[in-house]
Amino acid sequence: MAAKICLVTGASAGIGHTTALELLRAGHTVYGVARRVDRMEDIRQAGGHTLAMDVTKEEDLERVVSTVLDEQPGIDALVNNAGVGVYGAAEDVPIDSGRHQFEVNLFGPARLIQLVLPGMRERGSGTIVNVSSIGGVISLPLGGWYHASKHALEGYTDSLRQEVGRFGIKVVLVEPGLIKTEFESSTPRDLREVSGKGAYAAVANAMADRAEQSFSGSKASDPAVVAQCIRAAIESTSPKPRYAVGYLAKLLLRMNALLPDHTFDKLVTRT
Numbered sequence: 655m656a657a658k659i660c661l662v663t664g665a666s667a668g669i670g671h672t673t674a675l676e677l678l679r680a681g682h683t684v685y686g687v688a689r690r691v692d693r694m695e696d697i698r699q700a701g702g703h704t705l706a707m708d709v710t711k712e713e714d715l716e717r718v719v720s721t722v723l724d725e726q727p728g729i730d731a732l733v734n735n736a737g738v739g740v741y742g743a744a745e746d747v748p749i750d751s752g753r754h755q756f757e758v759n760l761f762g763p764a765r766l767i768q769l770v771l772p773g774m775r776e777r778g779s780g781t782i783v784n785v786s787s788i789g790g791v792i793s794l795p796l797g798g799w800y801h802a803s804k805h806a807l808e809g810y811t812d813s814l815r816q817e818v819g820r821f822g823i824k825v826v827l828v829e830p831g832l833i834k835t836e837f838e839s840s841t842p843r844d845l846r847e848v849s850g851k852g853a854y855a856a857v858a859n860a861m862a863d864r865a866e867q868s869f870s871g872s873k874a875s876d877p878a879v880v881a882q883c884i885r886a887a888i889e890s891t892s893p894k895p896r897y898a899v900g901y902l903a904k905l906l907l908r909m910n911a912l913l914p915d916h917t918f919d920k921l922v923t924r925t
Contacts, residue, residue, distance in 0.1 A: 655889055659722070660682050660684050660733065661733065663762075664687075665694055665704070665735070667693060667836050668836055669881065671686070673735065673884050675702075676878070676881035676882060679700075680889070682731075684702040686704050687704070687707040691705070703722075709762030728774070728780075730781065732782050734782070734783065736763075737759050739799075739841070740752075740755060741800065741841050741844040743795075743848070744799075751799065752798075756799075756802075760803055774821070774822075775818070777822075779823065780822070781893070785880075786807050788898065789804050790804030791829065795861065795922065824890075826894070830900045831904075842865045843862075845859070845862040846859065846862050868901075879899055879900055883897050909921070
């Protein structure tokens, strides 16, 4: 298999960081991008390239893509992994926080896709991997803005796949379950800070306690399982449109598909 030139966002930690290293070990050329360049030193030492980028800034997106294209014949794979989530009751989360989640989780990835698509179309090949979440299919209490942004990413990705398949471009959604990352471990803190007092305090604090139990124990999956899934999708000549991976991912998606809405609502709110 020929080595591919891969651009991975959110590569300073968690899934993105692990994915960049996984692709390097597989022999691919990797550009890891994130705001915190110092957190990607091991990627550089492993033979990768690291660039500073804020996914919400147009000038950063254009600069990164131009830099890669100046140094390489093209971008074979884009992994849109950078993401953010603020948890709390819909009544409590400031609208600006919700708007920021859409900027990071949807509009930034969509703009990057616009920047890499012309080259992929010209070559008649390429793979775009959008890292969503099981939260892009199901919804849980106190995660309204995060779920909304990931649901939007899923809808956008489905349309994109239908549009660009004729040009030889593959589009993949990866839907992680509970994964041990900084992102996931910040959830209990957000719940307590945003909704830990007031009308939603009981459910917010209960969810925070439950989240801490899941992430601190052995239940949540290592980011490596997601990184390996992403690598397999990039290397596949015919990847699936969706990959659910990690702790509880397939189970919760199956339950959501099979149970009536009211039954699922009762289950997750009681749990």
